[in-house]
Amino acid sequence: MNNDIAQLEPRELWTNFDALNAVPRASKKEDQVVAFMMDFAAGLSLDAYKDETGNIIIRKPATNGLENAMTVVMQSHLDMVHQKNNDTEFDFSTQGIKMLVDGDWVRAEGTTLGADNGIGVAATMAILASKEIAHPAIEALFTVDEETGMTGAMGLKRGILQGEILLNLDTEQDHEIDIGCAGGIDVTATKTYTEEPAPETGIPYLITVRGLQGGHSGMDIHKGLGNANKIMNRLLFQAEMHAGLRLSNLQGGSLRNAIPRESVAQVVVASDKEAAFLQCLQMAVDDIKFEYRSIEPSLAITAAKQDAVPPSVMPVAEQKALIQALYAAHNGVYKMSAALDNLVETSNNIARVSVEKGSISIQCLTRSSVETSKFDLANALRAAFELMGCDVEFSGSYPGWAPNPSSEILKLLTHVYEKQNNAKPDVVACHAGLECGILGRNYPNMDMISFGPTILGAHSPAERVSISSVQKFWKFLLEVLAHIPAKAR
Structure with a gap:
């Protein structure tokens, strides 16, 4: 006691x-x-x-x-x-x-x-x-x-x-x-891919997003809190575009009904692109931390050089499709209620992203007080993930x-x-x-x-x-x- x-x-x-x-x-x-x-x-x-x-x-x-x-x-x-x-x-x-x-x-x-x-x-x-x-x-x-x-x-x-x-x-x-x-529905996207050997001369880095508040993916969704999966994907998008990084594995978030607080990605960067990688990453970090300076003051983003190159990475095409689909996938408030003041009608939480050993899994929880709006957003997510070749499953729907x-x-x-x-x-x-x-x-x-x-x-x-x-x-x-x-x- x-x-x-x-x-x-x-x-x-x-x-x-x-x-x-x-x-x-x-x-x-x-x-x-x-x-x-x-x-x-x-x-x-x-x-x-x-x-x-x-x-x-x-x-x-x-x-x-x-x-x-x-x-x-x-x-x-x-x-x-x-x-x-x-x-x-x-x-x-x-x-x-x-x-x-x-x-x-x-x-x-x-x-x-x-x-x-x-x-x-x-x-x-x-x-x-x-x-x-x-x-x-x-x-x-x-x-x-x-x-x-x-x-x-x-x-x-x-x-x-x-x-x-x-x-x-x-x-x-x-x-x-x-x-x-609100009612809700789970939207889960999965895909397999064939891993490629990591470039032997590449430089391994571990990118970490942490220090976010997290919170309830329904009650807190209107607060504009940082979502670790979306922040990590933004970093990967910038680094891929400017330095051609290769993604080995990615783990972000945990529970479907919790706004994700942390994400970790293992990447490989070509030696002649290391400076460009660090520069573009720092610019992205500065922008993100400025945007979240008021609501996420403890946000910490680091890129730490690792001792050993991981054995494998994603193929370039699959990696690009993943990053673009996650960028396109809606997260946060989708629609406010027209019937009740200050009520979120429809939202989505990109709760869990896992990329490892040739397997991709993306888990979302979509909520709405209007059934048709709930399925409208769920179908928008389905479209984004099917465009990258995922199988998409709807489950756990409740009114x-x-x-x-x-x-x-x-x-x-x-x-x-x-x-x-x-x-x-x-x-x-x-x-x-x-x-x-x-x-x-x-x-x-x-x-x-x-x-x-x-x-x-x-x-x-x-x-x-x-x-x-x-x-x-x-x-x-x-x-x-x-x-x-x-x-x-």
Whole structure:
């Protein structure tokens, strides 16, 4: 137990968050946390059910006086994004997250924190464990694999849940109440090529892009943050044009839903072109760092001479096609919403680029709150990658969540928020992928809403959650649960 965390208020929430963060819970590897949650329910003598996908539903009866209120589904996802800094020694498969208190923030030591969506899970655990908190009948739904495909929500069958209202506790600004979200689709381009021997007289260099902030590829896409894959490709484009470099291998980014922070390329330069290579590279670095000077002050780009020439490089034609296709492929905001102010409608994140041993793989996550726009951008990416000879696959498509401004639960949350804060909440739709849209396919009559505490830097080692915001969120949640309306007669 981390005593610094467990002493924070509300203690019942933070104690559960501390216990949860001691359990490895990577997407698609949730066996340990699923067992942890089943044991948690058994310890409380609560009815618990694990479905075929691995989702857990824990049921708790209403407290005295709220027996006639509508049943509430409290929904959060168990998995978390596993990201760490390159210089951090950490094994996500065996170690619990190392947390620390930093002023008003809780953060982790060199890794993601898991506040997304661990705070929502911990809040629900605290409600389930309490003998004092007033609440209606609860169905606590803990889904799996939200971060890498939402397969938990997709696999939840109709008829399992009986609740009339769903509280999704997975948004990241405490002044916002979310009533809609974007859908998404994975766009993956692959190609093989025949490697060529590297020029024996060539000079090997390792180009590295690092120090970028990274972040959530939906919630942070509008900020103009640097994408390591696009920055690296810009460097390679300039160096190829002016110095004819040869690319041996390239590794950039990691997770599809995280803006890539780092990229590394191994290249070979002809000895008589070394000066031109270094000169054009430095000019490109100066331009890029100037452009990102305000938003990415820690951006570092280096080119280090290596001791040994790599054994192989890409053929010139395939290399040129790759660099040009990546330059043409859209990254970032594609279209803003015409229906809601300041909402990104459609975007793309070039999340992962891998070139090695005769194989190319490019992974993108395209998001949109409008299905036709989502496929428009996905097809634009397909066109760019097919022009370089790639096979392109669309997978993992999931729908958005259409806003309902007339929602009854929205009216309750707005009333409670105004009462507690003497201000109106921001009623928004977000550009992240929430599970509400997917769950709504099998539960179309369920009134859904999403809210949560302020979390910054999700999906990156800079992730942190505000302590005072968690207190605000907790107070808000308890008041909402105490005033859930009665069932229709």
